[in-house]
Amino acid sequence: VSAATAPVALPPAAAPAPRRQLLMGTAVGCVAGTMLIGGMLAVWVLLRERVVDAGERFPLDYIIHEVATNIMLMTIWSLCLFAQWAVYAGNRGDRAHTALALGVTGVLALAFINAQAFVWSQMGVEIADEYYGALFYAVTGLMLAVVVAGLVFTVVAAFHALAGRLGETEVLSAHALFWYWAAAAYSAVWFVVYVTK
């Protein structure tokens, strides 16, 4: 066999394209997150019921800063709007608007974190309080961790989308999905912790 006619060893073919792997992974992660937040809220309701059934007030001494908590709810839902705008702009190949949308998303996430810190400082809940403190900081602290994770996701999505991969909008879609889920989760936390108290 001459060199010209020898078979050429080709590298393995490209792997079959995964079916929107990141989006599906985010969705599955959101299901797990729902069980986490849902389970914690269920325990909250159970313990609150015990206190109320015993004839006490829940919480006993603290005044909830409702304006700030309502603003946090509005912030996180408007944040979803900007995350969705990033998907729209990414699909159109519009780098400037994708950057703007992701930037605003990040700023709103920071605003949410700031508002949570404000609520904590204004309410002044003692963590070693008889029954409320540990519950309050566990739930709201976890929600804050979710928003911080979302902020990290926003930064990663921004690097990914703006560093030459604008056409691949799956990461932007997954990012938007995460924020929709975070908004839904906060809505549940807001209703249980700050509205029904």
Add this chain to the structure above:
Amino acid sequence: MTTIQTHPDDSVAAGSARDAAAASIFTGAAEWVTSTDHKRIGRLYTGFGLLVLLATAVVALLLGIARADDSSEFIDASALLQLFQMYRVGLVVGGVAPLAIGLAVAVTPLQLGARSIAFPRVALTGFYTWLGGTTLVFVALGANGGAGGGDADMVDLFLAGLGLASFGLCATALSVATSVLTTRAPGMTMRRVPLFAWSSLISALGMLLVLPILVGIVIYLFVDHRLGSQGNFMGVEGIGAWIGWAFTVPAVIVFALPALGVAAELVPVTFRHRSVMRGTALAGLGLVGVASYAAATQQLVQDVTFDTDGETFVRGLAPMLILAGLPLLGVTVVLLSSMLTVKSGAAGGAPSIRAPFVFGLFGLLVVGAGIAANFVQGITDLELVDTVSGLSSTFEEGATLLVVYGTAIGVMGGLVFWSPKLWGRLVADKLVMPLALLAVAGALLAAVPLLIAGFLDQVSGYPASQADIDLIMSTDQVDGGAIWITLSLIGHGVMALSLLAFGGLLLKVCTGDADALDDNPYGGHTIEWGTTSPAPAHNFDHVATVASAEPRLVARIDETATADTTQEGSPS
């Protein structure tokens, strides 16, 4: 006189060889600890899972000796609370969970025709998080931590470790579930997904539904115990009551699904026939997954009381049929579907009964018995829960052991079956077959006496305090209690022996010389048997389009038909 003089060049060469060998060991170790190859991650999980389960069986053996004789001072009484928790946590989070998820990680992408698992770094991080968390749990328990523990820092460490281990399992489960949903070969619809991969999907989703709830509760307990007033959760003695549900049936059934998948996969292979009523088998495995709902709602016992007007009975029966009945129906469906395949396959010729099938079948039967026991436990009139102490009877412990040890047997079968793809070695049937019989004898001997002792009101459960452990360890209040406990401890010993022998055998076979191996030595039906043994790091050089649920079986039938046609057409 003979003078031996080493040539300077020789010593340099020897030094270089030593350096090269050391470098090679370090490189090899580094490749293992940082590998994103799902086969390696899966083997790490199963290896450590076997190790922890073996240690747990030994702890159970020691506890059994102390439990069988009340007056014995074999173990210091102050250590019993922690040892019993090591046993319960080790069975589930340390043993059965990593075994199940490990086999799923190692095999599922191969079965899907994928070149890699989805999010391999997440899967690897999950493994290390689980390993670190489990280590912390055992360290904390060894230093007077755990539920009801005397050292506050070690109680915190126990909670942190448990949370980390559960979080790690969740991360890996996310990787497995996403793989099945997104990385299937072209043409592999969800109905064509291999039965084992399907069971892995259901198990992974079940873990993602159940374990986050445990993580949430652990966050509460940690914050409350570390920083709070300890008023909400009854302090250190309340911890057991809040987390105990995660270490018993029905929660452990979620981890048993891959073992059922192994059995469902091996029956058609053994009887060289397509899986009969395959869709029904898929549904059956899905129904077993309903156990995750029962675990999430923490419905360990349904209030089904037989009364004269029937009202309480009917009101209690509905949730029992859903939460405990559907998993039992599911495992029955899997068993019936397998029997139909056996019937159809037996008509076509003698089956090829090999060691993995024996392991898989025993695993299915033992896990099935555990799921049935979980169903029976719900009948309130049987009084299998001590309403005074809140602890359960040993019936619950027996049911949990059936599920855990049955799963371990099934996973061992899976490791033997897929060893050509994972290690490039075939484990000889004559070596491993006796271990299947030994393991099933151990599992039954460990669990069945406890089921019987449960009817005699022998107490068990997850202990929350020294008072609880005193009740659990006491056998003299029950007639014949010590006999049943003694039989059970022998079972734990036999199980420990079979786990040790299996681990040693696997280690010996898989580190031995490579065989010239057929790519499909068991006649497997699914796509992974089309690649080389062992499978390369990227699994497949070429991923074919899948046109049926049993592509390798169809290919073999086609080849046989072509050969027959050629023979008939050739001149005599």
